[in-house]
Amino acid sequence: MINVDLSKLPEISPKDWQSELSAAHEALLGGTGKGSDFLGWLRLPEAYDRDEFARIQRAAEKIQSDSDVLLVIGIGGSYLGARAVIEFLQGTFYNLRRHKLPEVYFVGNNLSAAYMAQLSEIIGDRNFSINVISKSGTTTEPAVAFRVWKQKIEEKYGKAGAAERIYVTTDKARGALRGLCDKEGYESFVIPDSVGGRFSVLTAVGLLPIAAAGVDIAELMRGAADMMKLCLSPGQQNPAWQYAMGRNAMYRAGKRVEILACYDPDFVFMAEWFKQLYGESEGKEGKGLFPAAVSYTADLHSMGQYIQEGRRELLETVVLVEEPTASITIKQDAENVDGLNFLAGKTLPDIEYQAFCGTLLAHVDGGVPNMVVRMSKKDTHGVGQLIYFFEIACGLSGYLLGVNPFDQPGVEAYKTNMFALLGKPGFEAQGEALRARL
Numbered sequence: 001m002i003n004v005d006l007s008k009l010p011e012i013s014p015k016d017w018q019s020e021l022s023a024a025h026e027a028l029l030g031g032t033g034k035g036s037d038f039l040g041w042l043r044l045p046e047a048y049d050r051d052e053f054a055r056i057q058r059a060a061e062k063i064q065s066d067s068d069v070l071l072v073i074g075i076g077g078s079y080l081g082a083r084a085v086i087e088f089l090q091g092t093f094y095n096l097r098r099h100k101l102p103e104v105y106f107v108g109n110n111l112s113a114a115y116m117a118q119l120s121e122i123i124g125d126r127n128f129s130i131n132v133i134s135k136s137g138t139t140t141e142p143a144v145a146f147r148v149w150k151q152k153i154e155e156k157y158g159k160a161g162a163a164e165r166i167y168v169t170t171d172k173a174r175g176a177l178r179g180l181c182d183k184e185g186y187e188s189f190v191i192p193d194s195v196g197g198r199f200s201v202l203t204a205v206g207l208l209p210i211a212a213a214g215v216d217i218a219e220l221m222r223g224a225a226d227m228m229k230l231c232l233s234p235g236q237q238n239p240a241w242q243y244a245m246g247r248n249a250m251y252r253a254g255k256r257v258e259i260l261a262c263y264d265p266d267f268v269f270m271a272e273w274f275k276q277l278y279g280e281s282e283g284k285e286g287k288g289l290f291p292a293a294v295s296y297t298a299d300l301h302s303m304g305q306y307i308q309e310g311r312r313e314l315l316e317t318v319v320l321v322e323e324p325t326a327s328i329t330i331k332q333d334a335e336n337v338d339g340l341n342f343l344a345g346k347t348l349p350d351i352e353y354q355a356f357c358g359t360l361l362a363h364v365d366g367g368v369p370n371m372v373v374r375m376s377k378k379d380t381h382g383v384g385q386l387i388y389f390f391e392i393a394c395g396l397s398g399y400l401l402g403v404n405p406f407d408q409p410g411v412e413a414y415k416t417n418m419f420a421l422l423g424k425p426g427f428e429a430q431g432e433a434l435r436a437r438l
């Protein structure tokens with residue numbers, strides 16, 4: 001279960017927010033707000049295509065049976081969710097653990113040749129499959145990566161053999177990838193028109209890589225569906241209302257940065273996914289909390305100083321997993337040279353919990369209001385809940401902020417410049433003007 005604790009924020013009167021939250025909720029559920037063409041994720045945990053879901057499960061089993069490595073090609077919303085769930089549930093060391101599941105690597109999320117060369121070396125002559133994911137089918141980074149890896153996989157297995165190992169997740173009709181699927185006969189999955197990239201983790205975009213990594217995706221969907229039932233009903237008991245209210249109240253009070261913190265190192269990519277979800281949804285029209293992330297306790301020794309005493313424009317949200325997934329007890333030591341016998345009999349989760357409590361109070365005392373999102377357990381069901389919670393809270397929060405949370409017009413600016421500088425036909429004049437400025 002997900003529970004939002006606002007007790008460490010300056011007092012907020014829920015009554016003052018009731019009518020704005022009700023209006024945001026109605027606009028979201030009724031599809032009358034900005035960007036309402038992109039609300040396909042809202043009821044997705046129940047209203048998903050069962051046949052396609054079964055095909056995803058079968059494809060994942062095939063990948064598990066014939067591949068040592070799955071290469072996932074995608075960027076932004078087309079990779080962060082899958083990586084987040086795999087690392088959070090299967091652990092940061094997933095690829096190094098001795099299991100029979102395929103290792104999963106992500107490529108096409110940068111333009112680094114060194115990164116690609118390292119991946120080539122890691123895969124070596126082992127068997128691999130590719131899942132290329134792009135809603136538009138035209139994004140440069142994954143398109144370039146796919147061109148490179150398509151050649152490699154065809155060299156290894158021949159064109160026909162490669163076609164059996166390439167899985168495409170893209171738009172149902174548009175884009176270069178769709179055309180390629182039709183031409184080459186790749187197995188393909190659909191990103192619904194009404195689901196934007198950063199809200200697509202519970203579509204084939206996230207589900208195929210997640211399932212290939214051994215996660216029970218039916219359970220993930222059940223978790224999301226449970227949270228959906230809770231969050232679709234309006235009222236102050238709704239955790240998404242509480243979170244959206246808390247962060248908007250702090251924004252209006254002058255906070256400008258929201259730091260998402262977690263004490264679980266496996267959470268790092270969940271935080272990356274969160275950053276995209278909130279950054280791309282709210283950062284527009286000169287508005288929005290800047291979403292940042294820290295991993296505790298590591299970052300208490302790097303960012304902790306700034307958080308405690310730097311510019312007082314920070315809001316901190318801690319995701320706290322309540323039930324530990326492992327435990328180690330500190331033993332008594334006869335010599336006690338390290339002076340740690342006061343910890344004897346305590347477990348690492350006990351120590352970590354006190355680190356959380358101490359940090360929470362220190363940061364609040366230092367002028368950083370804290371919200372705590374408590375997650376009772378880190379399991380597949382709970383992660384499904386957490387994903388849906390953050391998604392719907394993001395929609396509500398964007399409406400409270402007064403922006404369209406479902407578009408991303410600002411992402412185009414760099415792309416246009418890059419195409420112009422690379423000499424893409426049609427961008428010649430712009431390219432010249434840009435080069436003159438460099």
Ligand code: PA5
Nearest residue numbers: 076077078134135136139197198
């Ligand atoms: O949220 C979004 O829409 C973006 O982050 C996209 O996911 C990202 O730009 C990748 O786009 P595409 O899937 O079309 O390649």
